[in-house]
Amino acid sequence: MQHVPDAAIGSVLVSWYQKNKRALPWRQRFLESGDPYVIWISEIMLQQTTIQAVLPAYERFLGIFPRLHDLAAASEEAVRLACRGLGYYRRFRLMHEAAQVLAAREPFHWPRTFKDWRELPGIGDYTAAAISSIAFGEAKAVVDGNVERVFCRLLDRRVVPDQKLKREFQAMGDLLIPAAAPADYNQAVMELGQTICIKQNPRCEICPIQNFCKAYAAGSQNLAPAPRKPMEYEDVKMHLWLLIKGGKVGLVERSKGARFLGGTLGLPTALEHDGQLRWEQDGPWNFEPDSVGSFKHSITRHKIQAFVHQREWLGASSRDITWVPLHEAESQLVSNLDRKALHLFLKISDRHP
Ligand code: SF4
Numbered sequence: 001m002q003h004v005p006d007a008a009i010g011s012v013l014v015s016w017y018q019k020n021k022r023a024l025p026w027r028q029r030f031l032e033s034g035d036p037y038v039i040w041i042s043e044i045m046l047q048q049t050t051i052q053a054v055l056p057a058y059e060r061f062l063g064i065f066p067r068l069h070d071l072a073a074a075s076e077e078a079v080r081l082a083c084r085g086l087g088y089y090r091r092f093r094l095m096h097e098a099a100q101v102l103a104a105r106e107p108f109h110w111p112r113t114f115k116d117w118r119e120l121p122g123i124g125d126y127t128a129a130a131i132s133s134i135a136f137g138e139a140k141a142v143v144d145g146n147v148e149r150v151f152c153r154l155l156d157r158r159v160v161p162d163q164k165l166k167r168e169f170q171a172m173g174d175l176l177i178p179a180a181a182p183a184d185y186n187q188a189v190m191e192l193g194q195t196i197c198i199k200q201n202p203r204c205e206i207c208p209i210q211n212f213c214k215a216y217a218a219g220s221q222n223l224a225p226a227p228r229k230p231m232e233y234e235d236v237k238m239h240l241w242l243l244i245k246g247g248k249v250g251l252v253e254r255s256k257g258a259r260f261l262g263g264t265l266g267l268p269t270a271l272e273h274d275g276q277l278r279w280e281q282d283g284p285w286n287f288e289p290d291s292v293g294s295f296k297h298s299i300t301r302h303k304i305q306a307f308v309h310q311r312e313w314l315g316a317s318s319r320d321i322t323w324v325p326l327h328e329a330e331s332q333l334v335s336n337l338d339r340k341a342l343h344l345f346l347k348i349s350d351r352h353p
Pocket of ligand 1: 203213
């Protein structure tokens with residue numbers, strides 16, 4: 001490690017956090033219940049998702065599954081529905097799997113340490129450090145993109161963070177974290193990165209660790225860290241069908257190996273490549289595209305042009321299609337992509353569910 005900043009930073013951050021922390025529902029719930037479950041759920045939901053998007057989903061989820069054993073006993077589909085709109089479903093599938101592993105323990109006991117949490121499905125270094133410190137007081141520092149940015153600026157490191165730097169920052173965080181207040185330190189450094197040491201134009205004038213910051217002293221806050229190469233997007237053409245039978249819409253389960261949203265219940269979907277359609281659920285399907293409208297949508301690094309089609313279903317009933325009254329369809333659709341297609345269809349066809 002090239003340079004370890006003043007160890008006093010840890011206690012300065014803790015004092016700042018204790019005076020300025022935001023009233024977030026998972027903090028309040030943990031304070032009241034002491035249940036690690038409420039911290040774990042928040043940490044999984046917050047992965048790659050903004051706090052604003054998580055807030056309503058978090059309350060809804062805990063209303064449906066208030067305790068670990070409720071989640072473990074739920075069906076995969078019920079879990080997907082409870083997490084709808086948050087994207088990146090794999091993390092919720094793994095969370096459900098981890099809940100089942102934990103609920104099967106006889107006698108039941110929570111993992112307590114970073115190492116124990118790390119062994120569960122879907123729990124990486126960051127999440128294991130966050131839960132074991134916040135819920136069990138282990139002095140293990142969190143390092144995520146926000147923390148990397150704060151540390152790069154503290155040390156004026158004008159580089160793109162890589163794995164080697166991440167390891168250095170983990171060691172640095174583990175030195176800075178005060179043994180007496182690991183939960184507050186970790187939440188402080190995350191909150192500093194989210195609210196003060198933000199990507200563009202950090203708010204140095206109100207930063208509690210300004211005196212320690214080399215980038216502030218050099219005026220190079222916007223150079224550290226160096227920007228990553230912009231993400232390269234892939235264009236995708238997708239077709240979604242609104243199958244209508246009476247006042248109902250037909251939903252199908254996408255194949256587990258579908259390229260997008262595998263295993264979700266949604267609208268029949270095909271991807272177009274070189275003029276050919278490739279179906280995202282088991283067939284056979286032989287619809288011709290006849291678009292009523294289109295919209296744009298992004299999933300990770302894919303820019304999707306989605307074409308919406310309508311088709312009256314005149315065929316025999318099929319056990320592969322779930323018919324849902326139009327007014328209930330919204331609540332059955334897990335992904336934003338399907339919901340956007342449904343809204344477009346309702347608007348264009350002037351149907352009122
Ligand atoms: S002084 Fe500015 S650049 Fe340095 S840590 Fe604080 S907010 Fe970030």
